[in-house]
Amino acid sequence: MPIINRIADYQDELTEWRRYLHKNPELGFEEFKTSDFVANKLEGMGLSVHRGLAGTGVVATLSSGDGSGKAIALRADMDALPLQEKGSVKHRSENPGKMHACGHDGHTTMLLGAAKYLTETQNFNGTVQFVFQPAEEGKGGGKKMIDDGLFNLFPAEEVYGMHNMPGMNVGEFAVAPGPMMAARDNFQILVQGRGGHAAMPHQGVDPVVVGSHIVLALQTITSRNINPQESLVVSVTQFHAGEAFNIIPDTVLLKGTCRVFDKELQETLPERIRLITDGVALTFGAKSELTYHSGYPATINTKSQSEFCAEIAQEIAGSANGVDLNPVPSMGAEDFSYMLQERPGCYIWAGNGDSAGLHHPEYDFNDQLLAVGASYWSKLVEQRLSKAS
Ligand SMILES: [Zn+2]
Ligand SMILES: [Zn+2]
Numbered sequence: 001m002p003i004i005n006r007i008a009d010y011q012d013e014l015t016e017w018r019r020y021l022h023k024n025p026e027l028g029f030e031e032f033k034t035s036d037f038v039a040n041k042l043e044g045m046g047l048s049v050h051r052g053l054a055g056t057g058v059v060a061t062l063s064s065g066d067g068s069g070k071a072i073a074l075r076a077d078m079d080a081l082p083l084q085e086k087g088s089v090k091h092r093s094e095n096p097g098k099m100h101a102c103g104h105d106g107h108t109t110m111l112l113g114a115a116k117y118l119t120e121t122q123n124f125n126g127t128v129q130f131v132f133q134p135a136e137e138g139k140g141g142g143k144k145m146i147d148d149g150l151f152n153l154f155p156a157e158e159v160y161g162m163h164n165m166p167g168m169n170v171g172e173f174a175v176a177p178g179p180m181m182a183a184r185d186n187f188q189i190l191v192q193g194r195g196g197h198a199a200m201p202h203q204g205v206d207p208v209v210v211g212s213h214i215v216l217a218l219q220t221i222t223s224r225n226i227n228p229q230e231s232l233v234v235s236v237t238q239f240h241a242g243e244a245f246n247i248i249p250d251t252v253l254l255k256g257t258c259r260v261f262d263k264e265l266q267e268t269l270p271e272r273i274r275l276i277t278d279g280v281a282l283t284f285g286a287k288s289e290l291t292y293h294s295g296y297p298a299t300i301n302t303k304s305q306s307e308f309c310a311e312i313a314q315e316i317a318g319s320a321n322g323v324d325l326n327p328v329p330s331m332g333a334e335d336f337s338y339m340l341q342e343r344p345g346c347y348i349w350a351g352n353g354d355s356a357g358l359h360h361p362e363y364d365f366n367d368q369l370l371a372v373g374a375s376y377w378s379k380l381v382e383q384r385l386s387k388a389s
Contacts, residue, residue: 003375014370019091021105025080028135054144058132069126073156076111077136086361106365113374126385142335159345161336168351173313174327177306181299182259184333195250211252233259299337302344
């Protein structure tokens, strides 16, 4: 596959960097050693490096050319997951209960590889912001970077992201305009009944029965309230109640998550869930209390940036067949979505080969992808900030 030759020559070095990061995973907003490593490498390349944005975030700026070019941002995530690694690789995690199970070690290394190549070659006209963000896994580090002034301090007209994808061959990509990943909201429902002796249910209000009806009624949001051609998941994932065989508990606590692509539909969900929970509770003489947290928005690629990235991916893949231009969007969520709300841009999936799935304890980032990803980033910059244009 046509990766950049000069980057192919970095393979051993990039592999060493990636395995160091894999051995030393850190959770969101605690990427202290990781950001030290990243900043030291970038400074070693001679880049101007800003540390401490969103706590452990790192941004490096590289400008080249006559000053007439535009600025774009490339983003990698740095955090690991709270998971005990089960794989047998030599470079497995040395931090118990923490693991790079989503490949952010690889994402960080691919962007470092591109920074190295672009600094050495400078075959572009414009500015590249290399953005290394903390806390992608559920803690919204991307949003915090924006809130802390990412695009004011480091101006960029467009923003680009990449995630590895197990099950797709290394060297293959998937990208499309529109939604790539879903929005994710979480909710919690406290059902207040009236507990008592299990042998005399008529004397109380059984919140277990009420909670069960709520779980079932919530399924009708997807099956009966939304257009069947739209996508929505409402999952109740926790049901906490009671401690004894013979006692009806006083309360039930339900927790769950919603996944959705459409913003307007997303905005209707808290009210719909509230109507159902209040109505069902009322039916049985119980009370309910809903707490709804809006989480990451949907990750939505803009059209022209997505089409441009598809062309770059096809060059790297070596053929049009190597790029899936119609991937099924994932119901997972991604906080790069916040950056795409601020700037036009594109998020792409890059094949990680036949590895275990993301967030699996035997997952490992495929080192063969390092040069592929770094080449994608570098070609993207050289063509988006082309000297000729
Ligand atoms: Zn993940
Ligand atoms: Zn991830």
